[in-house]
Amino acid sequence: MLSSMFDRQMNKLEIEKMILEESKELSIFALREILDFVQFIKSRRMEEGRMELVNNVKRELSELDKASLTHLEAEFKNYRELYPYEQ
Numbered sequence: 001m002l003s004s005m006f007d008r009q010m011n012k013l014e015i016e017k018m019i020l021e022e023s024k025e026l027s028i029f030a031l032r033e034i035l036d037f038v039q040f041i042k043s044r045r046m047e048e049g050r051m052e053l054v055n056n057v058k059r060e061l062s063e064l065d066k067a068s069l070t071h072l073e074a075e076f077k078n079y080r081e082l083y084p085y086e087q
Contacts, residue, residue, distance in 0.1 A: 019034075
């Protein structure tokens with residue numbers, strides 16, 4: 001039965017209805033297990049999203065560092081010749 005249901009594309013609402021129907025006769029222990037699994041999936045997705053944000057920030061900071069370094073190198077080009085330090 002499950003394979004035939006998944007042979008066609010189902011939308012989110014259809015899947016939610018199927019989960020609800022299939023779970024109606026389950027014990028409280030089975031329902032808790034399903035709830036634990038759903039919460040695990042949600043937390044994993046949140047963690048993946050956080051990691052993506054962290055990686056984006058790291059990439060942007062790296063690009064900023066490169067731009068800053070290029071700017072500083074241009075700013076201080078020939079600095080020693082232009083501003084000699086005498087002791």
